[in-house]
Amino acid sequence: MSNLNAYGGARQGDSFRKKWDIEAYAQKARDREEKLRTDEENEERRHKGQKPQMLPMLENPELLEARKSAINLDKMVGKTQVIQASSAAAGQAGFYCKECDITVKDSLSFLDHINGRKHQHAINRIMKVRSETLEDVVKKLEELRKIKRRQQRIKEGSSDYNFYERVEMLRKAEQEKKRRQKEAKRKHRMAKQTADDEPDEMAAMMGFSSFGSKK
Amino acid sequence: MANRTVGTARLVHGTDPQLLIETTFRQRIYESLYWKDQCFGLTITGVMEKAASLTCIGGCFGASRKPTEFLCLMLKLLQLQPDRQMVDVLIDQEDFKYLRALALLYFRLTEAPVEIYQKLEPLYRDFRKLRVRTEAGSFEIVHMDEFIDTLLHEKETCVVTLPVLTRRMALEDAGQLAPRISPLDNDDDSDCDS
Numbered sequence: 001m002s003n004l005n006a007y008g009g010a011r012q013g014d015s016f017r018k019k020w021d022i023e024a025y026a027q028k029a030r031d032r033e034e035k036l037r038t039d040e041e042n043e044e045r046r047h048k049g050q051k052p053q054m055l056p057m058l059e060n061p062e063l064l065e066a067r068k069s070a071i072n073l074d075k076m077v078g079k080t081q082v083i084q085a086s087s088a089a090a091g092q093a094g095f096y097c098k099e100c101d102i103t104v105k106d107s108l109s110f111l112d113h114i115n116g117r118k119h120q121h122a123i124n125r126i127m128k129v130r131s132e133t134l135e136d137v138v139k140k141l142e143e144l145r146k147i148k149r150r151q152q153r154i155k156e157g158s159s160d161y162n163f164y165e166r167v168e169m170l171r172k173a174e175q176e177k178k179r180r181q182k183e184a185k186r187k188h189r190m191a192k193q194t195a196d197d198e199p200d201e202m203a204a205m206m207g208f209s210s211f212g213s214k215k
Numbered sequence: 216m217a218n219r220t221v222g223t224a225r226l227v228h229g230t231d232p233q234l235l236i237e238t239t240f241r242q243r244i245y246e247s248l249y250w251k252d253q254c255f256g257l258t259i260t261g262v263m264e265k266a267a268s269l270t271c272i273g274g275c276f277g278a279s280r281k282p283t284e285f286l287c288l289m290l291k292l293l294q295l296q297p298d299r300q301m302v303d304v305l306i307d308q309e310d311f312k313y314l315r316a317l318a319l320l321y322f323r324l325t326e327a328p329v330e331i332y333q334k335l336e337p338l339y340r341d342f343r344k345l346r347v348r349t350e351a352g353s354f355e356i357v358h359m360d361e362f363i364d365t366l367l368h369e370k371e372t373c374v375v376t377l378p379v380l381t382r383r384m385a386l387e388d389a390g391q392l393a394p395r396i397s398p399l400d401n402d403d404d405s406d407c408d409s
Contacts, residue, residue, distance in 0.1 A: 066256040111251040129221070129295070132259050137301045140260040144267045145310050 055118070061126040071114070073107045099123055218245055224296040227325050228378050232293040235324050236286075240374050243275055244282045244290050254287050259297045262288050262317075263305070269313035272362070273348030274374025283348050285317065286373060292321050299326070306334065312343050316362060320373065323366045328381040329391050335363050336395065 005011050042052040073095075085091025092103040095110035099122040104110040113119055120127055220233050227235065236244070244250050253265065266288055273283040297305075305318035319338070323331055341359040349355055365372045367380065386392040 064256040066254075066258070066261050067252070070252055108246070108248070108251065111248070111255075115251060115255045129256060129258050131221075131223070134298065134300050134304070136260055137263065137297070137304055140263050141304065141308055141310075144263065148267070148310060 055121045058121065058124055058126065061124050063128055063130045064120065064125055065130075071111065073110075220294050221296055224294075227293075227296075232296055232325065233290060235293060235378070236290055236375055240275055240280075240282065240286070241290065243280050244287050247282050247287065249282070249284055250287045250290075254291050257291055257295075259292075259295050259301060262291050262295070263314060266314040266317050267311045269317070271346035271348045271354060272313065272316050272357075272373055274350070274372075276348050276350050276352045283373075285313065285348075286375075288317055289320060289373070289375070292317065293324070297321075303334075306338070312341075312345065312359060315341075316345060316359065319363065319366060320375065323377060323380075324375065329386060331367070331380060332383060332386065332392055335367055338363055340398065 003011055038053060045052055083091050087101055089101050089103045090096055094103045094105040095107065096103045097110070097113060097119060100113070100119055102113065104113055117127055220231050224232060226232075233241065257265070265284070269285055269288070271283065272285045274286055275282050302318050302322055305314055306322060308315065319335065322334060326334070339360045341363075343359045345357050345359055345362055347355045347357045362372075366377065369377065371377055383392065383395065387394055
């Protein structure tokens with residue numbers, strides 16, 4: 001286009017227009033096409049009775065791990081939620097899996113999905129657990145023993161244990177407080193002294209220390 | 216991995232170790248919430264941790280044949296197949312009795328008869344109480360030594376059919392085992408007057 005607009009003035013350019021990252025969207029489109037193609041292929045294979053195509057290899061997969069805390073399936077029971085569905089699956093009622101963009105209606109099926117190959121692949125895990133040695137077992141046993149002993153101590157000697165502990169803690173807290181008060185007082189005194197020193201300098205030089213009456 | 220035995224497992228009694236639990240009960244375990252939620256991705260130390268907080272042993276109970284956590288962990292152990300040394304450590308420890316019971320059942324299912332007699336018989340002196348979940352769903356008390364006795368003499372326990380154990384006499388005759396000396400034999404100063 002020429003650099004002049006319809007009225008003969010200079011074109012401002014189109015910097016005000018929204019810029020689209022063409023490459024990113026092209027990549028997205030390519031991924032979607034790829035997924036559709038593999039889905040179709042798997043569909044065909046399933047009809048024929050063959051296994052679905054293997055998932056692509058992962059770069060640096062992690063080993064399978066147990067969940068740290070139990071999955072709370074009752075989280076959304078009785079709750080109302082405003083849906084801002086990013087996809088058709090996300091808007092549906094049920095258990096939504098973000099990584100695979102799937103909604104499952106049934107809690108057990110959802111767990112099956114979460115524990116399944118495809119989902120684990122999506123979160124970069126291979127379906128193998130860490131193999132352990134005798135040392136691991138012995139160490140774990142020791143840990144469990146410690147926890148048990150601690151729980152027993154708290155349960156059995158609860159009144160005694162806490163009483164002496166608490167007396168000790170209170171005594172220490174009082175000491176700390178006293179010390180801090182002393183420190184604060186000392187600092188305050190020091191600060192006051194230095195503040196008194198400065199006007200003396202002035203007095204030595206000028207003959208007066210500060211403006212204002214001494215009343 | 217969820218329902219497959221670990222790749223390095225050796226055959227036990229000629230089959231996949233998981234098949235030691237019958238199909239019906241195995242299916243019940245695979246479909247249970249505890250298995251799917253908490254037994255997924257568990258390692259041997261994970262099983263130990265869960266077993267340390269077990270509160271009962273038992274098989275499947277109730278109208279819906281719900282498997283106990285004990286049974287789920289049992290299947291998990293069969294899947295993971297810990298070493299003999301690891302199992303020894305778990306049996307020898309005294310702190311966690313349900314972990315000991317779990318390891319004992321595992322031992323009974325997987326080891327040879329001579330080993331079983333040699334390992335289990337000394338543990339008759341453990342007389343701690345175990346809570347058992349009956350098929351009806353209520354609880355009963357059993358002692359650890361009764362449990363060991365069941366393992367040595369009964370055909371099944373906690374819904375698991377125990378592999379056939381050669382009779383002690385046969386092993387003694389074959390010279391593989393010394394005759395059993397019960398600790399009670401030396402107990403001459405008994406309480407009864409007769």
